[in-house]
Amino acid sequence: xxEVTQIPAALxxxxxxxxxxxxxxxxxxxxxxQWFRQDPGKGLTSLLLIQSSQREQTSGxxxxxxxxxxxxxxxxxAASQPGDSATYLCAVTQGGSEKLVFGKGTKLTVNP
Amino acid sequence: xxxxxQTPKYLVTQMGNDKSIKCEQNLGHDTMYWYxxxxxxxxxxxxxxxxxxxxxxxxVPNRFSPKSPDKAHLNLHINSLELGDSAVYFCASSQEAxxxxxxxxxxxxxxxx
Numbered sequence: 030x031x032e033v034t035q036i037p038a039a040l041x042x043x044x045x046x047x048x049x050x051x052x053x054x055x056x057x058x059x060x061x062x063q064w065f066r067q068d069p070g071k072g073l074t075s076l077l078l079i080q081s082s083q084r085e086q087t088s089g090x091x092x093x094x095x096x097x098x099x100x101x102x103x104x105x106x107a108a109s110q111p112g113d114s115a116t117y118l119c120a121v122t123q124g125g126s127e128k129l130v131f132g133k134g135t136k137l138t139v140n141p
Numbered sequence: 142x143x144x145x146x147q148t149p150k151y152l153v154t155q156m157g158n159d160k161s162i163k164c165e166q167n168l169g170h171d172t173m174y175w176y177x178x179x180x181x182x183x184x185x186x187x188x189x190x191x192x193x194x195x196x197x198x199x200x201v202p203n204r205f206s207p208k209s210p211d212k213a214h215l216n217l218h219i220n221s222l223e224l225g226d227s228a229v230y231f232c233a234s235s236q237e238a239x240x241x242x243x244x245x246x247x248x249x250x251x252x253x254x
Contacts (some may be wrong), residue, residue: 052168072145072231072245073184080240100170127172127196127238131184 031056033122035132042109043140050104051137052119057097060122064093064104067116067134076117077104109139144168147232147246154222155254162217162249164232172238173215175207176231179247183230190215191238201225222253 032055042048052062061069061080077086077093079102085094092105106113115133122132143154145166154160164174174197175187189197193209219226229248235241 063242065243065245070247072247073233073243075242075244076240116182120184122239127189128186128199129174129243133181133183 031059031121031130033119033130033132035117035119035135036077037135038133039136041138041140044109044111045091046109046139047105047107048109048137050088050103050117050137051081051123052104054100054102054121054130054133057100058124059097060096060124061130062093062102063122064091064102065118065120067118073118106137109137111124111139111141113137113139143234143253144246145234145244146247147230147249149249150211150247151250151252153254155162156224158222159218159220160251161219162230162232162251164215164217164246166213166232166234166244167242168236169213170234170241170244171212172235173209175215175217176233176245178231180220180228186219187230188215189238191241196238206238207217213222214235219251222251224253227251227253 064076077141078096090107116136118134120129120131147253172191174189188207209215232246233243
């Protein structure tokens with residue numbers, strides 16, 4: 030059974046700092062990995078999607094990497110801003126199905 | 142224009158009642174989903190439909206019945222509501238299952254008293 034773990038559960042940083050969020054998964058048979066952002070009382074916004082054959086994806090100040098063999102992904106946020114404060118969730122699409130399995134998220138607070 | 146819209150945003154009801162949550166997407170996507178986010182913020186898939194056909198039914202009590210009248214709509218009907226059904230329910234869609242990112246609605250917070 031696929032399990033997705035995100036560490037840390039919460040992170041507080043000063044504005045301008047570069048930071049890394051971690052995601053690990055137990056079964057490397059995945060189709061892809063997605064990073065989402067969730068703001069309080071809102072739905073999820075897809076940030077980056079990495080297919081299983083890819084190593085990384087970049088969008089603006091965000092860079093996500095994928096090491097499928099070791100079951101790990103990182104989301105790198107450069108020059109963090111208070112507007113980046115949100116919960117970041119990692120999810121993998123399980124091989125052999127279309128199910129997206131989520132981690133519990135990392136709550137990020139960027140202090141001005 | 143909201144891409145994936147759910148109604149209502151909040152739903153408060155008593156145990157034993159029957160309620161429905163509606164979802165519509167205007168993205169032209171083929172696949173739609175229902176997810177449940179519990180009090181610990183853990184998101185878990187309930188159902189997925191592709192072009193009105195049920196693809197995933199994730200061991201959900203049969204009190205929950207999804208209905209897809211067309212590929213732009215996926216509604217969720219819940220019979221005989223229980224306290225444990227209290228959660229936030231999210232609708233989502235994707236162009237192509239597996240390879241496309243998901244687009245989520247803003248959620249429906251269901252409270253059963």
